[in-house]
Amino acid sequence: MVERASFEITGREDFSEVTYSLVVHHPLMAKAANPGQFVIVMSHEAGERIPLTIADFDRHEGTVTLVVQAVGKTTREMQQTCKVGTRLYALVGPMGLPSRIGHAKKVVCAGGGLGVAPVFPQARGFKESGAYVIGVLGFRSKNLIFWSDKFSACCDELIICTDDGSAGIKGFVSDGIKRAIERHTGIDEVVAIGPPMMMKACVETTRPHAIKTIVSLNPIMVDGTGMCGGCRVKLGNEVKFACVDGPDFDGHKVDFADLTTRLRRYTEQEKLALQRWSDTCRMKEPLVSGGRNVAATPPHPPATELLELPDPFEDVRGG
Ligand SMILES: Cc1cc2nc3c(=O)[nH]c(=O)nc-3n(C[C@H](O)[C@H](O)[C@H](O)COP(=O)(O)OP(=O)(O)OC[C@H]3O[C@@H](n4cnc5c(N)ncnc54)[C@H](O)[C@@H]3O)c2cc1C
Ligand code: FES
Structure with missing residues (x-):
């Protein structure tokens, strides 16, 4: 029998009711990661594959850090299940082109x-x-x-x-x-x-x-390898795939209206998926995090509140 690799969560911090960081042990990923790249994560075997940016990496410790905002079914589920000592089922990457650091002064x-x-x-x-x-x-x-x-x-x-x-x-x-x-x-x-x-x-x-x-840019991604076309973005008259041509792009060329429209395409399905999960979710007890910030970790809100999550498109924080 072939034993699968799995990726232990060695640290967690809860920054707010909806934002948390996960430190994941993965020496090879930490060695290969560069600024601007992302990973695709499955938290469990039947879980959705979601892209998350590598927010930090420590080559010496052999860890990568992900910072997640609970905006829907999978990120909410991970908020409850991804505790220190648990393992992510799959972690693919580093994906995308590294940011060009160049010689800017x-x-x-x-x-x-x-x-x-x-x-x-x-x-x-x-x-x-x-x-x-x-x-x-x-x-x-x-x-x-x-x-x-x-x-x-x-x-x-x-x-x-x-x-x-x-x-x-x-x-x-x-x-x-x-x-x-x-x-x-x-x-x-x-x-x-x-x-x-x-x-x-x-x-x-x-x-x-x-x-x-x-x-x-963070358009909806599916395969993350340039094959499905799901993550297409418009830059002037050009079409690019964020997963292989980005995710970094020249902001002065980006068609943000097109990006926002494409991001909203599955809103109804996403609401339904969250509703279905919240109806069947049996983890109604307060989250017991293995992280450093356990005292600040808020109790898991009742299922009825689950749809009142942050809107990833709202134009606060800089709009
Ligand atoms: C390159 C890239 C890097 C990202 N980095 C981060 C990160 O570091 N931290 C973080 O919290 N989020 C990040 N995201 C967004 C994250 O992938 C979505 O929030 C997540 O997939 C939502 O899944 P859900 O089931 O919780 O919510 P859902 O209810 O399914 O979706 C909520 C919203 O998230 C977006 N989304 C849904 N599925 C995907 C998908 N497969 N790919 C991209 N966006 C999706 C949609 O705009 C959707 O309206 C990144 C996305 C991309 C493309
Ligand atoms: S996610 Fe499929 S082409 Fe980019």
């Missing part, structure tokens, strides 16, 4: 909400290449801030923005980018990652200044 790395996590390896990569790195992190509110310590360690400047003004400047990620542009000449590149509306706002902020702006 001054860069802005901007993340909104969950987008803060995938922009981290790029900020660190730019710092390691000798660039002056300005981090711009946007959250709805102070209590949702995460990883500001990790960014402080690799950024020369850090601008925190909150929608409600409870920390840093009151405003969106695009306001933070505006501030960086006002204060600095010679910004070579902006990297902006977050919900489509946030990335669009960032792109419109840099366009008048002709600053190269890279965004990371």
Whole structure:
């Protein structure tokens, strides 16, 4: 009998009611990973395959870190089942083209909400290449801030923005980018990652200044190998597949309206899948996380609340 590899979860932290990180032991993946790449995960044998960005990797420890937002059936299910000591059934990757770190001398790395996590390896990569790195992190509110310590360690400047003004400047990620542009000449590149509306706002902020702006696109993916065409995105007149041609693209060329329309295509089916899962889910007890932040882990909400999850398209956090 051939024994399958499986990937132990060695760490977990809950940042909010809906956002959590998983540290997964996978030395080969950690060795091969580069900023900007992603993995496709199956949490159990019958589970859906979902793409998640490699938000951090530690070649010495042999781990990769994923940061997940519970927006639907699978991410909600993983929030309950993926505890320290459990194993992911499958982890494929690293997938996608690595981000081009290049020779930029001054860069802005901007993340909104969950987008803060995938922009981290790029900020660190730019710092390691000798660039002056300005981090711009946007959250709805102070209590949702995460990883500001990790960014402080690799950024020369850090601008925190909150929608409600409870920390840093009151405003969106695009306001933070505006501030960086006002204060600095010679910004070579902006990297902006977050919900489509946030990335669009960032792109419109840099366009008048002709600053190269890279965004990371997250269309619905199926195979992740360029075969199914599910992840097609439009850049001007060109069509690209985010899984093999991206996920990083020139933000000034991206057709964000098309991206949003395609992302909403299966909304009804996704609601049904979540409803079916919540109806049959027997794990109604509070989540007992093996992570560091157990005390902050909220109890599992009743099934009736399960449909009130964050909307991945809402134009807060930078829009
Ligand atoms: C390259 C890439 C990197 C990503 N990185 C992260 C990450 O680091 N953390 C994170 O929380 N999420 C990430 N996502 C989004 C994540 O894959 C979806 O949130 C997840 O698949 C939703 O599954 P669900 O069953 O929980 O929700 P569903 O109810 O099925 O979907 C909720 C929404 O998520 C999107 N989605 C659904 N299925 C897919 C799919 N197969 N591929 C892409 N998007 C989908 C749709 O827009 C949908 O409306 C990434 C997506 C891509 C393409
Ligand atoms: S996910 Fe199938 S082509 Fe990209």
